[in-house]
Amino acid sequence: MAELNEQQFIELVKQSEAEAEQDINRYKIKLALFAALGYGVIFAVLITLVLLVGGTVVTALVSSSLFLLLVKKKFIFLILIAIWTFLRALWVKFDPPSGYLLERDKYPELFQEIDHLTHTLDALTIHQVILDDRLNAAVVQHPRFGLFGGQQNTLFLGLQLLLALSPQEMKSVLAHEFGHLSGNHSRFSGWIYRVRITWFRVMEAFDQSNSFGAGLMRRFFDWYAPKFSAYSFALARNNEYEADRVAAELTSPATAAKALINVYTKAPYIEQEYWDHYFQQADTAPTPPTAPYAGLATFLKQSPISREQVLALIRQEMQVETHYADTHPALKDRVTSLIDQAVVPDTFTTNAAEAWLGSRYEKLLQHFDQQWMKNNNEKWKNRYEYVQHSKQLLAESKDLDPQTLTDDKLWELAHAAFEFENDETALPLFLAFHQRHPHSVGAGYYVGLILARKQDESALGYLRIAFESPNTIGDAARWGYDLLMNLKKEREAEQWWQQARTAADKHQAIAEAQSHIADSDHFTAPRIDADLQGQLLQTLAEHKNVGSTWLAQKTLPYNDADPVYILAFRPKGLYLSFEAITKSVEEALNIDANVFVVCLWGDDKSIAKKVKKAGTKIQ
Secondary structure, three states: OOOOHHHHHHHHHHHHHHHHHHHHHHHHHHHHHHHHHHHHHHHHHHHHHHHHHHHHHHHHHOOHHHHHHHHHOOOHHHHHHHHHHHHHOOOOOOOOOOOOOHHHOOOOOHHHHHHHHHHHHHOOOOEEEEEOOOOEEEEEEEOHHHHHHHHHEEEEEEHHHHHOOOOOHHHHHHHHHHHOOOOOOOHHHHHHHHHHHHHHHHHHHHHHOOOOHHHHHHHHHHHHHHHHHHHHHHHHHHHHHHHHHHHHHHHHHHHHHHOOOOOHHHHHHHHHHHHHHHHHHHHOOOOOOOOHHHHHHHHHOOOOOHHHHHHHHHHHHHHOOOOOOOOOOHHHHHHHHHOOOOOOOOOOOHHHHHHHHHHHHHHHHHHHHHHHHHHHHHHHHHHHHHHHHHHHHHHHOOOHHHOOOOHHHHHHHHHHHHHHHHHHHHHHHHHHHHHHHHOOOOHHHHHHHHHHHHOOOOOOHHHHHHHHHHOOOHHHHHHHHHHHOOOOOOOHHHHHHHHHHHHHHHHHHHHHHHHHOOOOOOOEEOOOOOHHHHHHHHHOOOOOEEEEEEEEEEOOOOOOOEEEEEEEEEOOOOOHHHHHHHHHHHOOOOOOOOEEEEEEEOOHHHHHHHHHHHHHEEO
């Protein structure tokens, strides 16, 4: 999806904020019309296609000879195919919610709270409640019939959040989420909130679909989507404040503020003080010594966050300013909109999980612990074996000359020394690898990082090597910039940063060019390795629905970028659809190269014809 750049987005947001402040009713009318525009365009296209079919039927009744001509030219079939593919694009399918489904009759305490909030706020009905393992809560709407509506409202409750908050704080969190769906507090804001989410989901589906119907609308959405997001931003942010006020009314301003502060402070506390320590045990224990979520519940009771830690985290979060990157305001602004100053959350003995999940609380902990073990046992085992192997390697190689080691063994040893010993041990090993491979991005990065830690300016030459990879350029840029700033070389630091940005822009341009193909692209005859072409031909020869085949190469913005090949084929035999056979060919091409597949018949035929003209026939 083509997006506004950051500055354009912010300017449009500021415009919407100014309009809302000047005349809120006029702003809402414009926003409602803008929201309706998307629906209007889609239904206008759909109605046009239907009218074309109706016109064809009338033509058949008026003039049979003209009708036969339209059939002969396949006009009717093209229209019917267009309608079908367009409707299929609108009928967006979403993955079903994943997690543990909480049934009403088994969790009466929880559903009593939900029913009370729904009734009090005149909120939309919650159709299902899903418990997952996150430290979060949200109401998510899935259109059951794509753009045609039929919203299914799912409440997601995070087990970690239930463990971290008191029942009253959790009630405040749910009141905030239900406030977005409320009919009591600005129905228009709630409608725009839901339309905004629906559009985002439908737009994403269009953007990811390759069907004709989606392609027909993609160009419109490339213009419409970013502008709708920016222009509705002011109301979306105001809706967050409105939802906070709903939470304050349903509980109290102090409780709503405490819930916010508790979420913002408990999240880093749990991550740093519990999960980081938990995962560190994989270095010394072959299996997890304790169940993770039962352990977290015990940890929060036995090691509650101290007042000093809360105050330190509050001070840290209060430094964060509200930004246009997110409709959610910063903690400082959310709290001050509720009460005069920040408050410290109360300690409690019963968490929301115990209060709301009732007698099944322990069984749910066991369920999530078992799921976690099933999903992570292999990773835990691999980490343990890696650590033991690395430490054994370090012990066995202590007196070995690095020059006697193979490349693979030298790199493995250097990385083990970096992770499990110290910079002094790792540096000569990485330098030895760099001497063998001066252009190695990994060696350049690690040598540069270690030297930068030592405040050695020679680090810059090595870090510059790391500019060659999109995976290391970000960290390399920061290490070099901080080094130059510490050395009081502000001008050089700014130059370094600009050079890094230029390199990052290059990587982004290459990645974008490699990620898709379009009618506007330029193609040339392929420059392809003979072995790679042989693998390609072998795969194609084994596919029963592939006839004649042509191969071309996309012209990229930089000559040193990895090539992008486009394979155009003429189908043969029996198949369900051009899209299905193209997907089948793509899945069969298990080769180490970036290859797009297009069919000479179907949606991508214009690209395929360009490939046939500019490329080389290989089969």
